[in-house]
Every structure is written in C-alpha cells, then in structure tokens.
Amino acid sequence: MTSPKPLSFSTLFSSRLSLALLLSLLAILAGCSSKPPRAPDTLHPVSSLPRLESNPIGPSVNREASLWTPVPWSDLPGFDADNLSDAWPAWMHSCERATSNWLSVCTQVRQLTKASDAEKKAWMRNALQPYLVRKNDGNAVGMLTSYYEPVMDAARRPGNGFNVPLYRLPTGYKGVGEWFTREQIEGSASVQPFLQGREIAWLKDPVDAMVLHIQGSGRLNLREPDGRVVQVRVAFAGTNNQPYKSIGRWLLDRDLIRDASWPGIKQWVRNNPGRVQEMLWSNPRYVFFKEEALPAHEQANGPRGAQGVPLTPQRSIAVDRRSIPYGTPVWLMTAGATLNEKRLVLAQDTGSAIVGAVRADYFAGWGEEAGNVAGRVKQDLYLWTFWPKNVALP
Known part of the structure; x- marks a missing residue:
C-alpha cells in the first residue's frame, strides 16, 4: 500500500x-x-512453511530492522519456474524512481524488456546477489497479508x-x-x-x-x-x-x-x-x-504506492522500509490455503501495520476476485532480497 x-x-x-x-x-x-x-x-492460524535450509556464503549485514545474509542462488526455491516477464513491468515501474544504487541496473532492466525468460534469469544471476532476510533474533519466518x-x-x-x-x-x-x-x-x-x-x-x-x-x-x-x-x-x-x-x-x-x-x-x-x-x-x-x-x-495499473510508482497486481508488495528499501526486488515464498507462491515481487509500498523484518502485504489487484484473495491471506512467508553485486549495501 x-x-x-x-x-x-x-x-x-x-x-x-x-x-x-x-x-x-x-x-x-x-x-x-x-x-x-x-x-x-x-483467529485463523498462519500456515506453516517447510523448514528453510540456508547456506550462508558470507557474514550477515545488519540493517535497521533486519539481518541480510548472503546466500547462493541455489537457496532460492522455485526461481527457475517463475515467469519473470510477468514481474518485469513492476520492475520497470520501480526504475522510474530508481535511487543511485540502482541506476546502472535499471539501464539493463530496460534493455532486457524483450529478452527471453532464460536471458533475464541469467542476467540476474550475474548481476545480483541474493540475501535471506531475517529478524534480528535470526528467525527467517515472517507473515504475509494482502x-x-x-x-x-x-x-x-x-x-x-x-x-x-x-x-x-x-x-x-x-x-x-x-x-x-x-x-x-x-x-x-x-x-x-x-x-x-x-x-x-x-x-x-x-x-x-x-x-x-x-x-x-x-x-x-x-x-x-x-x-x-x-x-x-x-x-x-x-x-x-x-x-x-x-x-x-x-x-x-x-x-x-x-x-x-x-x-x-x-x-x-x-x-x-x-x-x-x-x-x-x-x-x-x-x-x-x-x-x-x-x-x-x-486502468491496467494499481494505485501509486509509497515509492511513488503504480502497483502491479501480484508483483508489488508493501514492506517495512527499515528492513527493505523501496524499489528492491524481492523473492517471496509463501504457503497457505489461498496463496502458494514462489515469485519475484518489488517492494513498492508500505503501511502502518506492515512492521518488521520479514513482513509483507501482497497487492492482489482490484475488484471482486482480488478482494476474495486479499480477505483470506494471513500466512507464513520467507523473503530474499536482491542487491547489485558491485554496489555496497546501504
């Protein structure tokens, strides 16, 4: 939001x-x-995710409200199966308000608009480093709403x-x-x-x-x-x-x-x-x-989020910006009766109730069908952020 x-x-x-x-x-x-x-x-309990097997490849980085731990690409569940073309419009929107950390990457994002899914994934693996997002106590399980x-x-x-x-x-x-x-x-x-x-x-x-x-x-x-x-x-x-x-x-x-x-x-x-x-x-x-x-x-875009760009259904999330900066690409994994997803999303919004390291609000879209989804979602999730390999973490 x-x-x-x-x-x-x-x-x-x-x-x-x-x-x-x-x-x-x-x-x-x-x-x-x-x-x-x-x-x-x-009063419905959040759903359970499988136990996460993480393989850190470096020391964790302390952010204001979270820990980012670098991990290998092989740690990201389902990455090869996602259709990145569906996420690219959301990433293009974020690039409209790119910070200095993302200017070079956004140039490449625009150049890859018509690239194949395989080319997009190969580029991400080469240009970006994934980080597992955890709470300060080390817990990686958070909560997703919609x-x-x-x-x-x-x-x-x-x-x-x-x-x-x-x-x-x-x-x-x-x-x-x-x-x-x-x-x-x-x-x-x-x-x-x-x-x-x-x-x-x-x-x-x-x-x-x-x-x-x-x-x-x-x-x-x-x-x-x-x-x-x-x-x-x-x-x-x-x-x-x-x-x-x-x-x-x-x-x-x-x-x-x-x-x-x-x-x-x-x-x-x-x-x-x-x-x-x-x-x-x-x-x-x-x-x-x-x-x-x-x-x-x-009409194919949602309202503007806190980043100042239009939200994209099923590819935009609201986050606590003390944990994840606006415009950051995020890998989301959740499991529940309503959503069972492993997909690339963009951190483009925030909310007064969206507080904590591993906390996200999933933009479902508009209208009755989206309302049916949004009204049922309250479940566990894992989050991984991506950051340019040649740019220091803020």
Missing part, C-alpha cells in the same frame, strides 16, 4: 455486502504507511440511495494533530461546516465507505449528473490522525461472533442491522481522499 492505502477484510459485512468486500474487510484490518492499517484480524483496490458504484450527487459521502481534506485542515473522530464527523452538526462542499462522490452503503477507508484507495464507477458513467480513482489524501481500531476485534471482544471469518460476520450483520453504526463508530480513524482520473491506458 503508500501514503494513500489502505490493508484486506472479511468483516466486510461492512462492505457492499458483496462476498469480495466481505472477505476484504477482514483482511483489511491492518494498513499501509500513512494509509489506514490493513492486517487480517482473524490488500486490494475495491471497485464500487457511486454518484457525483446525492440521491436515489446514494447518501454516504467520500470527502476531500476538510477546509483549513493541515494534517497536524488529532481531528474529530469518525462518530463526530458523521454525527455532529458542528463538524459539517468544515466538510461542506468537500464531497467527491456518494456511495449507497456506509460499510462500503469503511472498506475504502481501510484500503486507502479504490475505483468508482461514477455516475455523473448528465447520466454518463466514468471510472475514476479515489486515492488516499490524509486522515484525521485518530488511532485505528479493528472492527473485527470489536466484534470478537464483545463475543458477538465466535470467529472473524466472513460467514460469521456476514450473518451477524444480517441479524443486527441496528448495531452496524455502533460497530463502524468503534473505529475512530477517518480517511480523506483525492480524485484521480483513470484513463484507459492506466
């Missing part, structure tokens, strides 16, 4: 009551960078059931210090003068709005006053700086559900429509957006 985005969500019961959103909200419960947290809040970009129907003006606003930053708000809570913003007449005229669009369901707040960005199929429907993106602009509180945890702590799986939450919502507002107001954090055009040539 970035300054904008938003974390994954089964408790989405709070969403459009679409299965994808329902699944999403649960996972969303932990977030990215300045975005709202978006980490799955479930996030996505919701797609929702909206209207430019209120009416016909569209009565839940999405706001730009409030008038006069500088982003410093805590502002009004979600309950005050939605329920107090004294706050409305700061928000009047700041509406971007209107949704039908307050839970849909919460999903956008948790994810940090989304696509709107927006009906204009003249009847045209255009697709736009609402991206993260800021928050009220109130603490994030998990809706799923709120339900669990009150014994309103036995687990935070989407079926349980969905059933609770159906049975308790009168308590939905109470549940939503249990999270005081509120997110403000900015509207971005989404022309046809950009």
Whole structure:
C-alpha cells in the first residue's frame, strides 16, 4: 500500500455486502504507511512453511530492522519456474524512481524488456546477489497479508440511495494533530461546516465507505449528473490522525461472533442491522481522499504506492522500509490455503501495520476476485532480497 492505502477484510459485512468486500474487510484490518492499517484480524492460524535450509556464503549485514545474509542462488526455491516477464513491468515501474544504487541496473532492466525468460534469469544471476532476510533474533519466518483496490458504484450527487459521502481534506485542515473522530464527523452538526462542499462522490452503503477507508484507495464507477458513467480513482489524501481500531476485534471482544471469518460476520450483520453504526463508530480513524482520473491506458495499473510508482497486481508488495528499501526486488515464498507462491515481487509500498523484518502485504489487484484473495491471506512467508553485486549495501 503508500501514503494513500489502505490493508484486506472479511468483516466486510461492512462492505457492499458483496462476498469480495466481505472477505476484504477482514483482511483489511491492518494498513499501509500513512494509509489506514490493513492486517487480517482473524483467529485463523498462519500456515506453516517447510523448514528453510540456508547456506550462508558470507557474514550477515545488519540493517535497521533486519539481518541480510548472503546466500547462493541455489537457496532460492522455485526461481527457475517463475515467469519473470510477468514481474518485469513492476520492475520497470520501480526504475522510474530508481535511487543511485540502482541506476546502472535499471539501464539493463530496460534493455532486457524483450529478452527471453532464460536471458533475464541469467542476467540476474550475474548481476545480483541474493540475501535471506531475517529478524534480528535470526528467525527467517515472517507473515504475509494482502490488500486490494475495491471497485464500487457511486454518484457525483446525492440521491436515489446514494447518501454516504467520500470527502476531500476538510477546509483549513493541515494534517497536524488529532481531528474529530469518525462518530463526530458523521454525527455532529458542528463538524459539517468544515466538510461542506468537500464531497467527491456518494456511495449507497456506509460499510462500503469503511472498506475504502481501510484500503486507502479504490475505483468508482461514477455516475455523473448528465447520466454518463466514468471510472475514476479515489486515492488516499490524509486522515484525521485518530488511532485505528479493528472492527473485527470489536466484534470478537464483545463475543458477538465466535470467529472473524466472513460467514460469521456476514450473518451477524444480517441479524443486527441496528448495531452496524455502533460497530463502524468503534473505529475512530477517518480517511480523506483525492480524485484521480483513470484513463484507459492506466486502468491496467494499481494505485501509486509509497515509492511513488503504480502497483502491479501480484508483483508489488508493501514492506517495512527499515528492513527493505523501496524499489528492491524481492523473492517471496509463501504457503497457505489461498496463496502458494514462489515469485519475484518489488517492494513498492508500505503501511502502518506492515512492521518488521520479514513482513509483507501482497497487492492482489482490484475488484471482486482480488478482494476474495486479499480477505483470506494471513500466512507464513520467507523473503530474499536482491542487491547489485558491485554496489555496497546501504
């Protein structure tokens, strides 16, 4: 996720009551960078990975929040099987914001765009050194969650059931210090003068709005006053700086559900429509957006992550930048009921809940299918970074 985005969500019961959103909200419960947290809040155990056999070829390097240990290429499980052509567009995006450490490598990345997969892999082995990422205590097992970009129907003006606003930053708000809570913003007449005229669009369901707040960005199929429907993106602009509180945890702590799986939450919502507002107001954090055009040539890209480049579905991750710098290519291995992957990804985003050495948030894409994936992911992972052989580690 970035300054904008938003974390994954089964408790989405709070969403459009679409299965994808329902699944999403649960996972969303932990977030990215300045975005709202978006980490799955479930009681489901993380899945187990096979024991890692590591063969260090040099001393570990201490980073601020992790240890990087150089290993041979043979340590990377599944490297020969990955289709690097699918990852290359994400790497090209990172090269748009390359630091001095990567300028020379990025020149070669661009030259290899049309190269075969075998040529790409041979070049990587020659130019880059893999490092196993571990926690400071030496543990290499971390946690993977996932996030996505919701797609929702909206209207430019209120009416016909569209009565839940999405706001730009409030008038006069500088982003410093805590502002009004979600309950005050939605329920107090004294706050409305700061928000009047700041509406971007209107949704039908307050839970849909919460999903956008948790994810940090989304696509709107927006009906204009003249009847045209255009697709736009609402991206993260800021928050009220109130603490994030998990809706799923709120339900669990009150014994309103036995687990935070989407079926349980969905059933609770159906049975308790009168308590939905109470549940939503249990999270005081509120997110403000900015509207971005989404022309046809950009619709194949996700929102911009913290690195400042568009995210690529299934090839972009959010990381703790104290452990892994933005733009770093990463080898990811995870195993679970939803994702069993060994693939090249790029560190292009971050999140307030994405903290720790071996911690990643996997950008699943946009729409219902991506929401179904993102809402279910909470599982173990291993990470390996790649670094240019002729460049000193930062």
